Amino acid sequence: MSEKKSFWNKPRKGPSALIAGFMVIACSIFVVVFALGLLSAKNNSIKNLLTFALLISIGISAALAVVFALGRWLFCWRNMRRTLFGLVCLATLLALFYAEENWRGKYTWEKYRREQEAEGEQFDLKSIAPQAVPDAQNFAMTPMWIEEICASMGPEKARKWYGDKVAALGHTNFVSKLRMPIELSGRGLESTNQSGGWTQGEKFDLRLWQEYYRKFAATTNFFPIAPQPQTPAADVLLALSKYDATIQELRAASQLPFSRFPLGYEEDNPAMIVLPHLSLFRQIALMLQLRAVAELELGQTEKALDDIKLILRLTKTIRNEPIFISHLVRMSVLQIGLQPVWQGLAEQRWSDAQLLTLETEFSQFDFLADYLFAIRSERIMSIGAIDFMKRSRDFEMLAYSGEDELWESGKVVSSILYRLAPSGWFEQNKISISRMNYEYLLPIVDMEKHVISLSTVAKAKKALEKLPPSPFTWFDRLFLPALGSIPPKFAYAESVTDMARIACALESYRLAHESFPETLAALTPKFLEKIPHDIINGQSLNYRLTTNGQFILYSVGWNGTDDGGSIVMGKGKTPGVDTKQGDWVWKYPAN
Numbered sequence: 001m002s003e004k005k006s007f008w009n010k011p012r013k014g015p016s017a018l019i020a021g022f023m024v025i026a027c028s029i030f031v032v033v034f035a036l037g038l039l040s041a042k043n044n045s046i047k048n049l050l051t052f053a054l055l056i057s058i059g060i061s062a063a064l065a066v067v068f069a070l071g072r073w074l075f076c077w078r079n080m081r082r083t084l085f086g087l088v089c090l091a092t093l094l095a096l097f098y099a100e101e102n103w104r105g106k107y108t109w110e111k112y113r114r115e116q117e118a119e120g121e122q123f124d125l126k127s128i129a130p131q132a133v134p135d136a137q138n139f140a141m142t143p144m145w146i147e148e149i150c151a152s153m154g155p156e157k158a159r160k161w162y163g164d165k166v167a168a169l170g171h172t173n174f175v176s177k178l179r180m181p182i183e184l185s186g187r188g189l190e191s192t193n194q195s196g197g198w199t200q201g202e203k204f205d206l207r208l209w210q211e212y213y214r215k216f217a218a219t220t221n222f223f224p225i226a227p228q229p230q231t232p233a234a235d236v237l238l239a240l241s242k243y244d245a246t247i248q249e250l251r252a253a254s255q256l257p258f259s260r261f262p263l264g265y266e267e268d269n270p271a272m273i274v275l276p277h278l279s280l281f282r283q284i285a286l287m288l289q290l291r292a293v294a295e296l297e298l299g300q301t302e303k304a305l306d307d308i309k310l311i312l313r314l315t316k317t318i319r320n321e322p323i324f325i326s327h328l329v330r331m332s333v334l335q336i337g338l339q340p341v342w343q344g345l346a347e348q349r350w351s352d353a354q355l356l357t358l359e360t361e362f363s364q365f366d367f368l369a370d371y372l373f374a375i376r377s378e379r380i381m382s383i384g385a386i387d388f389m390k391r392s393r394d395f396e397m398l399a400y401s402g403e404d405e406l407w408e409s410g411k412v413v414s415s416i417l418y419r420l421a422p423s424g425w426f427e428q429n430k431i432s433i434s435r436m437n438y439e440y441l442l443p444i445v446d447m448e449k450h451v452i453s454l455s456t457v458a459k460a461k462k463a464l465e466k467l468p469p470s471p472f473t474w475f476d477r478l479f480l481p482a483l484g485s486i487p488p489k490f491a492y493a494e495s496v497t498d499m500a501r502i503a504c505a506l507e508s509y510r511l512a513h514e515s516f517p518e519t520l521a522a523l524t525p526k527f528l529e530k531i532p533h534d535i536i537n538g539q540s541l542n543y544r545l546t547t548n549g550q551f552i553l554y555s556v557g558w559n560g561t562d563d564g565g566s567i568v569m570g571k572g573k574t575p576g577v578d579t580k581q582g583d584w585v586w587k588y589p590a591n
Contacts, residue, residue: 025064030057098422105424112431116438121376123434125384128322128377129265133258135165139317140261142253143169144177144246145277151176152276161262178250178280180243180287183212184222198342199335199577200567201589204293206232213239233297240291247291250284251310259317269388270381278329281318285311285336292340296349304340305354311337312361319370322377324486327370331493334365338500345507346588352511359504359528367494368445368452368535371487379437382479383430390426393419421471428472436463436480444487451538452491454560488558491535492579495555498532499541499586502553516551519543536560542583554585 113123122128135141146165150158151174159166210232217225223239230238264273288307295304315330315337341358344350350358388394440460445452464480467473502520505528510516517523520531520543534541534555542554542562554565558580568582 023061026057026061029060030054101422101424103424105422105427109427109430112434116434121438123380123383125265125270125322125380128373128380129263130260130320130322133260137256137258139253139256139259140277141165142256144249144253145261147174148176148178148280149276150174152279153274157274160264177246178284180246180284182209182240182287182290184216184220197576198339199585200569201585201587203343203346203589204290204339206236206294206297209239209290210235231298233294236290236294237298240287240294243287247288247307247310251306254310254313254317260320261318263321263323268391270384271388273323275323275325278318278326281314281329281333282336285314285333289336289339293343296340296344296347299349301344301349301351301354304344305350305357308337308340308358309361316364322373322381324374324378324381327374328489330370331367331489334493334497338496341500342503342586342588345503348507348510350504350507352508355504355508355511359501359508362497362501362504365494365497367490367497368447368450371445371490372442372447374490375437375441378479379434382433382437382475385479386426386430386433386475390423418474425471425474429475432467432473433476433479436460436467436476440464441480445490449538450533451535452487454536454558457487488580491558492584494535495584496586498535499553499555499584501532502528502541502543503586506551506553515549516545518545546587548590550588550590552585552587554583554587557581557583 117123139145141162146158146162146169149161150166150169153161155166155172155174210229213223213235214225214229217223222242224242226235226238229235261277263275267273288311292304292307292311295301295307311333315333318326318330321327440456440463443453444456444460464476467476502523505523506516508527509523512527520540524531532541533539536556536558537560542556542565543551544565545551552565556562559582563583565585565587566582567585568578570576570578
């Protein structure tokens with residue numbers, strides 16, 4: 001009588017043997033992974049290690065089981081023939097699919113492009129890049145800018161901009177002269193955070209700046225200080241006098257008739273064009289702003305006017321750059337330049353001739369036209385970037401751009417789809433982004449009426465929100481301007497420029513009649529040829545006299561509602577005016 005075999009010494013055959021084998025493999029992997037986890041992971045709990053090791057062991061064992069089963073199935077010649085035939089059919093279908101999608105995308109894009117070009121639209125970066133100008137007449141080609149870019153980028157990178165002009169400087173110890181801070185950081189040199197704000201009806205308090213410069217005279221000799229305190233304005237001007245030579249050089253350079261910075265318009269990827277010059281404009285403007293306010297307080301109105309004109313000139317030197325951020329910088333610099341203009345008006349310091357000069361300077365701006373130029377340029381830059389990504393399939397760049405749906409959610413699958421996508425899908429993306437730009441973003445501004453349409457803004461926002469999650473709309477949310485913030489910036493810049501012109505004309509009227517007029521209509525035609533209207537609704541700007549002999553002038557603002565000339569403050573550590581709420585107001589302090 002044979003001995004009955006136990007479960008443990010009974011031979012395994014068929015599926016049970018396979019299951020037992022893979023269980024042994026799974027257990028072995030589990031033990032190895034868990035042991036390695038104990039040795040390497042210092043902060044993980046035992047529970048987390050057990051879960052991780054279990055998932056890894058099950059996953060690897062299941063994968064091995066699938067591979068083993070598939071291998072056994074393929075080693076049957078009949079199955080192998082069927083598989084090979086199926087693979088050939090699949091490859092043929094894929095080839096046909098790619099060929100059809102690539103042809104369809106290219107054909108549709110070329111057709112759309114021809115139709116748009118027939119209407120005067122451009123799609124070539126060279127068509128919007130500033131024309132070359134003589135170096136001797138180019139503000140951006142002056143030695144001070146060559147020196148500055150060499151100091152900030154390094155001579156090797158600067159040669160891409162300036163070529164042999166770098167060596168022509170005759171030295172390698174480059175100095176960043178155009179960086180002219182009005183305050184320092186580190187070593188306890190905190191900012192005063194008290195620079196005034198015309199949008200809130202606040203003047204500069206130069207005493208705070210005087211205290212700032214004198215307080216840290218013992219800590220640093222960066223700013224010159226008189227042995228004994230002078231007037232706040234005199235101490236501020238003395239502190240900033242270290243920049244006098246650079247300002248004179250900058251002022252002389254600004255008189256040149258042209259300005260064209262040598263940006264990399266020939267770059268394969270327009271999105272990677274470097275803009276090292278832009279960081280300086282705001283810093284220079286802040287320094288000139290503080291100087292102008294101090295000069296006004298000392299009665300040096302011509303010097304203050306010269307500094308304001310230099311600020312405004314800086315905004316014009318990058319007007320022709322087809323880069324959206326360049327226009328954001330321009331509008332920021334304009335806001336800085338308005339402070340001393342407003343403060344001189346509030347203190348009634350400007351002469352009639354100076355007021356005419358200021359009004360003429362502001363009349364040269366048209367930020368609604370700039371909006372259209374920036375939007376068209378943004379479309380061309382976006383199309384160029386899509387073409388680059390079609391060639392390079394650089395998914396990391398796509399991830400860097402901040403597309404949440406494509407990157408953060410399922411980024412592995414998205415990466416594979418992006419890299420394997422037919423080139424025709426990229427062409428379809430160019431059509432989608434061009435249509436959104438042409439049909440929704442450009443119509444926001446009506447140049448004939450010189451207004452911004454809030455209803456079109458709402459339509460554009462809805463159209464963007466309703467874009468289907470399609471491979472044909474991958475890039476719309478990446479490259480289309482943020483509809484909630486871009487049009488208001490241009491609208492606000494145009495509105496406050498118009499109000500500055502009117503305020504100068506009102507002051508000229510006051511000088512002639514010793515009081516402000518009852519209505520704006522009294523300004524034409526002697527003091528203002530044509531009174532700018534409210535670009536939000538196309539109606540007259542709101543104007544009324546106040547009980548203290550001043551006036552309040554305002555636009556209904558981005559909400560399109562007349563809030564009686566009230567402003568709304570934003571939130572934050574140093575809150576400013578929330579330009580999307582309330583009215584856009586020009587008014588002076590009560591006293």
